[in-house]
Amino acid sequence: MTFETVLDAVASRRSWSSVTSEAPTHDELARIVAAAGRVADHSSLRPWRIVALRGDARRRLGKAIAKASKDRKPSDKPLKAPLVLAVVVSAKKSHKVPRWEQEAVASGVAHTMSLLLDAAGWGVFWRTGWYTRHKAMRKAHGLEKNEELMGWLYVGGVPEGRRRGSRRVVDAERFLTEL
Template identity: 90%
Template sequence: MSTSEQPLSPADRAERFETVLDAVATRRSWSSVTSDAPSHDELSRIVSAAGRVADHSSLRPWRIVALRGDARRRLGKAIAKASKDRKPSDKPHKAPLILAVVVTEKKSHKVPRWEQEAVASGVAHTVSLLLDAAGWGVFWRTGWYTRHKAMRKAHGLAKNEELLGWLYVGGVPEGKRRGSRRPVDGERFITEL
């Protein structure tokens, strides 16, 4: 048994919990980011960790498409095509790295499509949390056009795939401080049977 597989002591478990709780409780969206972005290696490490989300039958029904540089221009053209605009959208240029989150449905008699989409959504949220905890600015973007055929083509989607949305990633602007969000009252969202 490796060190990471050994049970944690109550003190270590409490410390780990507080660290994770703080990271989740202080997460925020950054609608404005700088031109800095995580490297491929850093992103790979984050995606590997995010792949640990609960996944019935370990289907891994998801993938991430990283768009940097000129790929963002092509995405802007696809958004324009879907929106019937003449001018390419400038939205993809609001961040140096865009992570398209794709659900890749796997044939399964046990795991329905909705559950596979939930796994992909869980991966997206976990990637967002990990990027935020690593000091990157992240915001989630969706839209009706995620299911448009221009998006399918732009992202190279197969017949069994759907685009869920994009994580826009960049550096946190200097001088900006972490804003506070109104806390959620957990008691209001818990019911007991």
Template identity: 70%
Template sequence: MAGAMEAALARRSWSKVTDEAPTHDELLRIVAAAGRVADHSSLRPWRLIELRGDDRERLGRAINKANGDKGSSSKPLRAPLLIAVVASYRKSHKVPRWEQEAVASGVAHLLSLLLDEAGWGVIWRTGHYTRSKAVAKLHGLGKNEELLGWLYVGGKPANSRPERRKTVDAREFLSPLP
């Protein structure tokens, strides 16, 4: 197993994946690890929803409804597994809403990193329809929840290489206090 530095440096978004996907049991193990992100007061202000098979068709219909279109969007069919990332805000006097959303985003990012390291192709997709009533209803979101997007997960194509990310020049982003 690669170290965290190697995994982070090797991570890429995979916009095209095969029809293979991790099993539910494989996913449980990875989600348990992703849930270890920094979480002020251990609120666990997140949850994940697993979409496979016909669930993706249902999501396609909800996306089109949100867009005012008929039929079903084919976007959710781009991967065999979609993992909806939900910020599930908790009442707290110590932990503001933005910090809880950061925790949910952290879980999603760590989950994508762990899935990639396990050999799966992953891309985090969003869109204006993540905040639509039709999509929220499909996911069973409560009043205290927001959909942050979906991780599209599938096999990495054998003869395909994802687009390489540009190296980050850390000197541009790290500075002393002015």
């Protein structure tokens, strides 16, 4: 793999808010999670985990979202993709690595997974919301005291006939400074 190949893959990544009912298998997903786990991780704490929700687990998530939102009707958001990946920060006690840095590692894993899924031909979009920190979400995802839900990657097939489209190019000079 060349630098240009990786650069092109990252530069062409996009979010797919509409996906088909196809999804990666457990084995395909495990390879992606293993590779994504290689992000920079001070002290190699691995302060993250991924919870895969398929089938009825997505309906339970919809009920939890409704409970957090005080809605009577379950949310249909989790049904918009056949695979929903909950990104969880599992903070570890460390005198060297603060919690914010551990959250950054979990976020890095999520972003790397989205890049890898996109490069593998899957449609992916990242969803968050104020309710990620609600008690109903903690319960629905089986979170421990040291864990917080960061959000979800929604994953499915790319609709046939849809093209990548273009995203606005980042003006690097606006964000790159030197001392």
